[in-house]
Amino acid sequence: MTDDARFEDGREVPLYLGAFDADDLQVISGLAQDAVFPVTEMTWRAAERRFALLLNRFRWEDPVRAQHAPERVRSLLVIENVLRVASQGIDRNDADTVLSLLSVSFEPAGDGAGYLTLILAGDGAIRLEIEALEVTLKDVTRPYLAASGKVPRHDI
Template structure:
């Protein structure tokens, strides 16, 4: 018998959200704050112009933490229309590194183009040059008890 939580316990459904503008992306950013992922779970499919992360996302939207404690869920964060990917402060050669996502933002350019900026803990960042903003966030597993048994704290 597993002690993992189920969406049904909280009468919640898995997230499946899309963002086509900066305001929508702000909602997704708040939901992926403090998500962690191994560097090996980051991929750019240049032919499909798609960048994807498989995240262990903290469930900020969960109102049932008092019943079952803090939870995480595996989620896919996908950015489409990606023309170029660059990064700073990330050792892509270290296959054992775990990254922590702090925020996702959009910097508009000309004619609908712009940059999606993924800010990471420890001064790392990933910059995605996009032809148009199109981001999706989808939960792909059921929730599980957060290994730390704590809610992330930013000291504010």
């Protein structure tokens, strides 16, 4: 007979999540909230129909966040099946621009197609016309201490 797993036996592992419907996407949106990235870390490969961001993601899922300084981790947010990309409120020519991701949402348009919108702080947005919803969020580094030393806040 085997023993049941204990909480202490667990270990932190990098996130690697996929979203194929709006409910899955809400999970990814919550985990990517308050991620920051330079405008230069945005890539659209039209021939591959892929849009990707290299994010500095706040670790909202950290189970012991209250016991140590806030952490971030570098993560790839990849959207597949992209037909068109449009943006507003973003100066893509200013390499020093740092953007902050607030949310990711999906608006269906029929037959699995639709629009995926990345809402950014400061009234910026990126809208992707997609043939089918397929999004991944994958941590690609170890966590590191957040430079600000603070947990992101949203005062209402």
